[in-house]
Amino acid sequence: MRTSTALYPFDVVGDESAADSVAALGVDEVSLAAAYHAVRAVTPRHPVHHVVTAENSAVYFPPEASRWSGLGLRPRRAEGEGVRDSFGPALAALRGAGLGVNAWIVLAHSCGLGGEQAASHVENAFGDRYPWALCIAQPEVREYAATLAGEVAARFDLDGVELEACGWYGYDHLSAHDKTHPEMLGEVDRYLLALCFCRSCRGAYGSHGIDADRLRSLVQDAVRAGGSATADGRGEAVTPRAAEEVGRRLGGDLADELLRTRLDLADELRRAVVQAVRESARGRDLTIWLHAQVSPHGVGGNVGVDALRALDDVDGLLYGVPAEPSAEIAQVVDATAGRPGRRVGVVVDVLGTPRDDGEELDAVVAGAASAGATDLHLYHAGLASDRGRRVLAGLVESFGD
Numbered sequence: 001m002r003t004s005t006a007l008y009p010f011d012v013v014g015d016e017s018a019a020d021s022v023a024a025l026g027v028d029e030v031s032l033a034a035a036y037h038a039v040r041a042v043t044p045r046h047p048v049h050h051v052v053t054a055e056n057s058a059v060y061f062p063p064e065a066s067r068w069s070g071l072g073l074r075p076r077r078a079e080g081e082g083v084r085d086s087f088g089p090a091l092a093a094l095r096g097a098g099l100g101v102n103a104w105i106v107l108a109h110s111c112g113l114g115g116e117q118a119a120s121h122v123e124n125a126f127g128d129r130y131p132w133a134l135c136i137a138q139p140e141v142r143e144y145a146a147t148l149a150g151e152v153a154a155r156f157d158l159d160g161v162e163l164e165a166c167g168w169y170g171y172d173h174l175s176a177h178d179k180t181h182p183e184m185l186g187e188v189d190r191y192l193l194a195l196c197f198c199r200s201c202r203g204a205y206g207s208h209g210i211d212a213d214r215l216r217s218l219v220q221d222a223v224r225a226g227g228s229a230t231a232d233g234r235g236e237a238v239t240p241r242a243a244e245e246v247g248r249r250l251g252g253d254l255a256d257e258l259l260r261t262r263l264d265l266a267d268e269l270r271r272a273v274v275q276a277v278r279e280s281a282r283g284r285d286l287t288i289w290l291h292a293q294v295s296p297h298g299v300g301g302n303v304g305v306d307a308l309r310a311l312d313d314v315d316g317l318l319y320g321v322p323a324e325p326s327a328e329i330a331q332v333v334d335a336t337a338g339r340p341g342r343r344v345g346v347v348v349d350v351l352g353t354p355r356d357d358g359e360e361l362d363a364v365v366a367g368a369a370s371a372g373a374t375d376l377h378l379y380h381a382g383l384a385s386d387r388g389r390r391v392l393a394g395l396v397e398s399f400g401d
């Protein structure tokens, strides 16, 4: 498998040994954050800082004013010594160490952006707005996402781009102050609370024959009735059992049409973003990856997709930490067989392995490889401790090309 690892630009800038030490892990490529959500990250081996905090979504390069003039939503520029404008220098250092580089671009997950324009955010059935989630049905959000991805592709010498949250974002949002327990909200509630009722979404429902007011009232009743709590409470994923439960609560036909509407809107966003990247690439051969999950209902950084539809636009699907990688990857590989050039990658997290030697991860990766995964993405060389890096390098040695 071709191998890559995630990295923040501030892992590299200010640390002269960083690029070589990542190259020594044996990976082929790095996914380097160019536009990222709010974060508090430990940088365990950086000589200057140890914790980097970005309170808002930000870009790690200076945006060109001409691209953004007249647009309602604009990216913030990351702040701080060694953080501000760190993408370009980090990219150059990694290239200098012989690594391929993909730009990691987070789109609809957007903390603090549009605060002055709350109408850009997802609005749930109760009218509550989510300042961390942009509603992708809105034209200005699509324009923002496409402009951002296009700018990154145009301005930097890249091997590819990796699109995260290029689709629906919802209730779940890793937050240090979260007061949500799985017993309060199960996966069905989380799906229902991800449904948006902003003006654009209500319009989209109407054009798909859905009565938005009736849907809103059904969703409110279903959330208030509760009782969908699940033991696992796994954030982004919507299991087939939960999808069935949504159908029971809303009515099967309505639930199906709702899903179709939302997938159509997500297709529209993805196509706008991919078109902007391809146009910006101007003949350069950029690989476009989409962070995805198997469940079409799924929302979050790994968006729920119909794999065949997504592969009409992107080159590869990157499945984030699947519950059962071999089964889920096999399902996608089977569904997309015959698509020339398509790639299916699996993300494996080396930050918290139950055993020091990573033996259990060996089995996970072996399962994904035998199911037909073409790429192995190891999360995350910057955040990993020395132990995590040893596990990472071991997996590259065992499964790399």
Ligand SMILES: [Zn+2]
Residues within 6 Å of the ligand: 121, 122, 123, 135, 136, 137, 138, 196, 197, 198, 199, 200, 201, 202
């Ligand atoms: Zn909306």
